[in-house]
Amino acid sequence: METKRYCFSCDLKDDSKLIAEYKEYHAAGNIWPEITKSIKDAGIVDMQIYVTGNRMFMIMEVDKTFSFERKTEMDANNPKVQEWEKLMWNYQQALPWAKEGEKWIALDSIFKL
Template sequence: MEHPLRSSAKTAALRCGSWHLLGLLLWLLLPLSATAQAGEKMAIVEIIGSGRAPVAAENLLKLCRKYQVPTTGVYSWQNHLVAYGKAASIQAVQKNLAAVYAGSEVKFYAVPFYKFDRQRCAGKTTAKQWDNIILTANLVKDPAKQQEYLNYHDTQFQKWPEVAQGFCNARFQQLLVFRQGRQLMLVISIPHGESLDKLNPRTSLNNPRVDDWNALMKQYQEGLPGTKPGEVWVFLKPVAMPKAVPVHIK
């Protein structure tokens, strides 16, 4: 019979090993992050299906692999399918979409009209890896209101510096806003492994001007078709998730 103390030690070692393997497995299940894109020209291409059904992502994923767009940059919401990456690669993908997504609308968001980055912060150092969160909404139909919205963003850093300071406080690495027609695309980049739910409240902590800005912007925005009543910005979900690597415990 094995000595009780030795048996306990062996059991503890097995448990320790199991927890280590479980931790490894959980790590492998996490979404892959993107290498920091500071200074890179980024763009978005969007496919909107003709119906309400989700658009199949496989052909877009194949094109992304072909033109070196990380598949972790592919997102979806309802009948909207999006790829985000370096502008030249996204443009190459966009040129091939009509053939594989016949009957769908394709939008190309070439240049953001608004960009925040860490150069506007006291601490200018950026994280080595980022997680990108993408949201979308519409501008209201009134052209005058649309122009007001753009004008506010043109002068935000000068007239509303507290907003950028809030982004600095929240450790946002970059924030881009694109526009195509009435539709807006917002890309928030945060340090890999962080949570937007955790970081976002820091934008307005002891900084009421951020709340004032958000309240002001509400009059210019509305939800896309398919959103719930009162819903404006919707999160697009990553399509390509890394597969878990099976771990065999002997």
């Protein structure tokens, strides 16, 4: 299967209690099943989130059915995704250079071995 990779970054609020809670929401088995389903239904075949301090990095592998426009539309029409995103925003904060309304910012690839 041919896939494409996208990488993103977002910050967490710099509060150790909130960071611990956010990590707990994302621990194995804790993400709401509706969220996992919405991710897979959008054509995302693998997603990983890494954190250092309060900075997060997300790696997404997508198949040929994926598009950002389709994912945005699917999320906007899914009340459970909207509920999850609202809850997660209690823990997240925009990167300092994010535009109004931007959450996860796409990273530019600058090196590949």
